[in-house]
Amino acid sequence: MKKYFKDLEGSISFKYNLKNTNWFNIGGVIEAYFKPKNLKDLVRLRKNIKKKEKIYIIGAGSNLLISDKGINGIAIKLGSNFSNISKVNETTLIAGASTIDKKLSEYAMENEISGFEFLSCIPGTVGGGIRMNSGCFENEFKDIIVSVQALDENGNILSIPKEKIEFSYRKINLNPNLIFLSATFKGKKGEKNKIKKKIFTFKEMKNKSQPSKIKTGGSTFKNPIDQTDKKVWQLIDDSVGRDVKFGDAKISKKHPNFFINEKNASFKDMNNLINFVKNKVKQKTGINLDLEVQIIK
Numbered sequence: 532m533k534k535y536f537k538d539l540e541g542s543i544s545f546k547y548n549l550k551n552t553n554w555f556n557i558g559g560v561i562e563a564y565f566k567p568k569n570l571k572d573l574v575r576l577r578k579n580i581k582k583k584e585k586i587y588i589i590g591a592g593s594n595l596l597i598s599d600k601g602i603n604g605i606a607i608k609l610g611s612n613f614s615n616i617s618k619v620n621e622t623t624l625i626a627g628a629s630t631i632d633k634k635l636s637e638y639a640m641e642n643e644i645s646g647f648e649f650l651s652c653i654p655g656t657v658g659g660g661i662r663m664n665s666g667c668f669e670n671e672f673k674d675i676i677v678s679v680q681a682l683d684e685n686g687n688i689l690s691i692p693k694e695k696i697e698f699s700y701r702k703i704n705l706n707p708n709l710i711f712l713s714a715t716f717k718g719k720k721g722e723k724n725k726i727k728k729k730i731f732t733f734k735e736m737k738n739k740s741q742p743s744k745i746k747t748g749g750s751t752f753k754n755p756i757d758q759t760d761k762k763v764w765q766l767i768d769d770s771v772g773r774d775v776k777f778g779d780a781k782i783s784k785k786h787p788n789f790f791i792n793e794k795n796a797s798f799k800d801m802n803n804l805i806n807f808v809k810n811k812v813k814q815k816t817g818i819n820l821d822l823e824v825q826i827i828k
C-alpha cells in the first residue's frame with residue numbers, strides 16, 4: 532500500500548479511523564486515508580493505483596454509513612484546494628468538488644444568481660451532490676448543472692456535459708469510480724433580497740419537518756415513487772412507528788426516515804435498525820425500500 536504514496540505531497544495516514552469523517556459518527560479503520568495536496572497529486576495517485584485498489588471518496592460524509600470493522604482500500608478526502616468557486620459570467624459558476632453546498636448557495640446569492648437556494652438546506656459538498664443528484668423542495672443538482680469535471684481510473688481528466696448524464700431520483704448513471712473534481716452550474720439572474728427570502732423560507736420548512744444537530748445520515752431510504760404515492764416516512768409510521776431502537780441506533784421522533792446515532796451506536800446497531808424497518812415495511816405494504824444512505828463496508 533505504501534508504494535502508491537511515495538512521491539505524493541498530500542497527507543497520508545495509514546490505518547485511519549473513519550468514525551469522525553461522517554455525520555453518523557460511525558466507522559472503523561481503513562488501510563489508508565489520503566488528502567491530496569492538489570490535482571497533480573490526485574492524478575498521480577490515481578495513475579499509481581489504476582484499478583488495483585478499492586477507493587472511497589468522502590465528501591462531507593452526510594450520506595455515509597461506514598462499517599466499524601476494518602475496511603480494505605483507500606479513502607480520499609478532497610480538501611480546501613478543491614473548494615474554489617469562480618464566476619464565469621452573469622449566471623454561470625464553477626465550484627470545486629469539496630465546496631460545501633451552503634457556501635455555493637451563499638456565493639450565488641451574493642452574485643445575484645438564483646436557482647442555488649435549495650443548496651442551503653443540504654449539508655453536503657458539490658461532489659456528493661453530483662453523485663447523489665441531491666435535492667429538496669422540487670430542486671435537484673440536475674437543474675443547475677451544465678457539466679461535470681472528473682478524474683477517471685486511468686488518471687484522465689474528463690469534462691462531461693449534462694446531456695451525457697442520466698440524472699434520476701438520488702442517482703446518476705456515471706461510472707461509480709469517477710472522482711468528481713468540479714462542476715459548472717448555471718442559474719438565472721435574480722435579486723439578492725428575493726434569493727435571501729427564499730433561502731430563509733427553505734430553511735424554515737426544513738427545520739419544521741426534520742431534526743437538526745444530531746448524528747444522522749439524513750433520509751435513510753428513498754421515497755418509493757414508482758410504487759406508491761405515500762412518502763417513505765408515512766410507510767415507516769404505518770408499519771413500524773417511531774419507538775424502535777437497536778442499541779443507540781433509533782428512529783427520529785420528528786422524522787421517521789431519519790435514523791439517529793443517539794450516542795455510541797455501532798454499525799451493526801444501525802444496520803439492524805435499517806433491516807428491521809425495511810422488512811417490516813415489506814411485510815406490511817409489499818413495498819421494497821431502497822437505501823438512500825450509501826454504505827461503505
Ligand SMILES: Cc1cc2nc3c(=O)[nH]c(=O)nc-3n(C[C@H](O)[C@H](O)[C@H](O)COP(=O)(O)OP(=O)(O)OC[C@H]3O[C@@H](n4cnc5c(N)ncnc54)[C@H](O)[C@@H]3O)c2cc1C
Nearest residue numbers: 590591592593594655656658659660662665666667711749
Ligand atoms: C441532516 C441532513 C439533512 C439532509 N438533507 C438532504 C436533503 O434535503 N436532500 C438530499 O438530497 N440529501 C440530504 N441529505 C443527504 C446528504 O447531505 C446529501 O446526499 C449530500 O449531497 C451528500 O454530500 P456529501 O459531500 O456529504 O457526500 P458523502 O456523504 O461524503 O458521500 C456520498 C456519496 O458521494 C460520493 N462522493 C462524494 N464526493 C465525491 C467526489 N468528489 N467524487 C465522487 N464521488 C463523491 C461518495 O463516495 C458517496 O458515494 C441530508 C443529510 C443530513 C445529514
